Each structure stands twice: as structure tokens, then as C-alpha cells.
Amino acid sequence: MTHVHVVGIGMGPQHLTQEASATLRAADYALAVRKGADDDLLEVRRLICAEHGLPLVEIPDPERDRDDPADYPGAVAAWHAARVEAYADELTARGGSAAVLVWGDPSLYDSTLRILDRLGERPDLSGSLTWDVIPGISAPQLLAARHRIVLHRVGRPVHLTTARRLPEAVAAGQRTIVVMLGSAASLAQLDELPDWEIWWGANLGATGEQLVAGRVGTVLPALRAARETARRQAGWVMDAFLLQAPDEVHR
Missing domain, CATH: 3.30.950.10 (Tetrapyrrole methylase, C-terminal domain)
Structure with missing residues (x-):
């Protein structure tokens, strides 16, 4: 079984709730995408993980058409599909309890929960993947x-x-x-x-x-x-x- 905690982190360590901190301390590792060579937001996630004794596993973020494409929903859907594959590779290889640190709150303009919905539909993860959500400051x-x-x-x-x-x-x-x-x-x-x-x-x-x-x-x-x-x-x-x-x- 693999379980994912989707944890809202507000804008950084100062906004973590007690529930979020306890969840991070109990997880086996965290997953985070790296957006380019100089990803300052990834470094904030790294700091939070270090404070909670949590190994951070980096996933290169798939390419996305950000130049205002004519088919914006299609571009986002393709990007999400590529992220599903990237997350699936790590989760099937590692299993255990993973945390995904989401800026603000996972309910607002974040793709993580949609990606997990699609991961749960995959034959190789169906029935073996579960997840929960820890809210954050939006x-x-x-x-x-x-x-x-x-x-x-x-x-x-x-x-x-x-x-x-x-x-x-x-x-x-x-x-x-x-x-x-x-x-x-x-x-x-x-x-x-x-x-x-x-x-x-x-x-x-x-x-x-x-x-x-x-x-x-x-x-x-x-x-x-x-x-x-x-x-x-x-x-x-x-x-x-x-x-x-x-x-x-x-x-």
C-alpha cells in the first residue's frame, strides 16, 4: 500500500499548522517537482522537510506550454498527464507514506488532487493508493x-x-x-x-x-x-x- 498526504503549507514554515507538522513528521518521504535549475520555491519545501526530518525526493517538472496557447485547457491536461506518469514512477518504486507539500491550500488552483485522482485510476495503483488532505492557509x-x-x-x-x-x-x-x-x-x-x-x-x-x-x-x-x-x-x-x-x- 502507498499513502499520500497532501499538505497545505501556506507560504512556508511559519504557516504550518500543528496537524501539518505532525503529518510531515510521520511520513516516510516527500515528493516535489523541480521547476528549472533555480527553483526558489523548491528550496522552501526543502527547508520544511529538513525541519521535520523528512527526505525530499525531487521530480523534474514536465515541460508545459506557458505562452498562452490557443488550447489552454488542452495544454494543462497534457501537463497533468505527464505529471501523473512522473509521480507514478516514484510512488510505485518507493511505496510507503509520501507527503506532497502544496503552496497555500490544496483546494485552490493546485493540480495535486486531480493528479492523485488520475493516479488512483491506473491499473498498477488502483486499490493500492490512498490519500488524504491537510488544509493550509490560502x-x-x-x-x-x-x-x-x-x-x-x-x-x-x-x-x-x-x-x-x-x-x-x-x-x-x-x-x-x-x-x-x-x-x-x-x-x-x-x-x-x-x-x-x-x-x-x-x-x-x-x-x-x-x-x-x-x-x-x-x-x-x-x-x-x-x-x-x-x-x-x-x-x-x-x-x-x-x-x-x-x-x-x-x-
């Missing part, structure tokens, strides 16, 4: 905490999406939007929303954390500068933000 939680805000207005909904699909959400009439997986290029979309209010954060809870809040048209230059500061200090950027339309801000 980016929207950290964003709200840092800005000391509630993400939604009283009795109103909040829409959670990716930067790639922000224009679609606005066009559909969403008025309070949490956006994840941003990029420097995606900030250009905010030029179209100058009267909206934004609460933005980069590398929340980690090295180079940056916060900006205010009317988009006013703070966007400062936001772009803060994003570059976060990249310079940490070597990478993860950002998230809350947007509220003008007619939602005071409800």
Missing part, C-alpha cells in the same frame, strides 16, 4: 488578514478567479472579485478598471511581502513598483488581489 485568507478586511460586503457574494479570466468575470457582471495567479502582464487589465478599489498583496507572509490598496487609477503605478520590489527581494512573485466595483465599496 492566499485569499492571507490577503484579507494583511489588509484587515472582509472579502465580501454584507450579504453579498465574492467571485474567485484567475488573472487570466478577470476580463470574463467583469464582463459577466461580477462586482467583488478575488484574483489569483497574477503576472506583470496581467496588470494591464487593471487599466480598464480605474474607478474600482483594489487590495493587493505579493509574496504574502514571505520574503519581500508587499501591500498596496486604494483606487486602481491612483495606486496602479505604486503597485507595479511594489511587484518588482517583491521579485527583486525574493527572486519570484506570487500575488493576489481583491477588486470591488465602485457601487460595491460602501455596501
Whole structure:
């Protein structure tokens, strides 16, 4: 039998829950993909594993078309299929109890649970692979905490999406939007929303954390500068933000 613990780690060691730490100490090893020669996020996972006496097994991340392909879902599906094969090789060879350390919380914009679903369907692992999930602190939680805000207005909904699909959400009439997986290029979309209010954060809870809040048209230059500061200090950027339309801000 092989068991996998999918462990949410927030933005690093400071966000591990007691349940997450106990799970890591009890596992036999951890699996993590390496994204290139200089993977700073892998080094954070390595630090967490070292603190818990857990060997870390690296898996080279399969290539993925990241240049905004016409068939984005197809590109992601192919990438997931390649990851399934890579994980299957290690899990069948090693067995035992493995941990997969997931940034933030495994329920939000992470492929690990989908990959495990597909692994469980494989003839060579069907019936012998089980897994559980240990929740972590998510980016929207950290964003709200840092800005000391509630993400939604009283009795109103909040829409959670990716930067790639922000224009679609606005066009559909969403008025309070949490956006994840941003990029420097995606900030250009905010030029179209100058009267909206934004609460933005980069590398929340980690090295180079940056916060900006205010009317988009006013703070966007400062936001772009803060994003570059976060990249310079940490070597990478993860950002998230809350947007509220003008007619939602005071409800």
C-alpha cells in the first residue's frame, strides 16, 4: 500500500499548522517537482522537510506550454498527464507514506488532487493508493488578514478567479472579485478598471511581502513598483488581489 498526504503549507514554515507538522513528521518521504535549475520555491519545501526530518525526493517538472496557447485547457491536461506518469514512477518504486507539500491550500488552483485522482485510476495503483488532505492557509485568507478586511460586503457574494479570466468575470457582471495567479502582464487589465478599489498583496507572509490598496487609477503605478520590489527581494512573485466595483465599496 502507498499513502499520500497532501499538505497545505501556506507560504512556508511559519504557516504550518500543528496537524501539518505532525503529518510531515510521520511520513516516510516527500515528493516535489523541480521547476528549472533555480527553483526558489523548491528550496522552501526543502527547508520544511529538513525541519521535520523528512527526505525530499525531487521530480523534474514536465515541460508545459506557458505562452498562452490557443488550447489552454488542452495544454494543462497534457501537463497533468505527464505529471501523473512522473509521480507514478516514484510512488510505485518507493511505496510507503509520501507527503506532497502544496503552496497555500490544496483546494485552490493546485493540480495535486486531480493528479492523485488520475493516479488512483491506473491499473498498477488502483486499490493500492490512498490519500488524504491537510488544509493550509490560502492566499485569499492571507490577503484579507494583511489588509484587515472582509472579502465580501454584507450579504453579498465574492467571485474567485484567475488573472487570466478577470476580463470574463467583469464582463459577466461580477462586482467583488478575488484574483489569483497574477503576472506583470496581467496588470494591464487593471487599466480598464480605474474607478474600482483594489487590495493587493505579493509574496504574502514571505520574503519581500508587499501591500498596496486604494483606487486602481491612483495606486496602479505604486503597485507595479511594489511587484518588482517583491521579485527583486525574493527572486519570484506570487500575488493576489481583491477588486470591488465602485457601487460595491460602501455596501
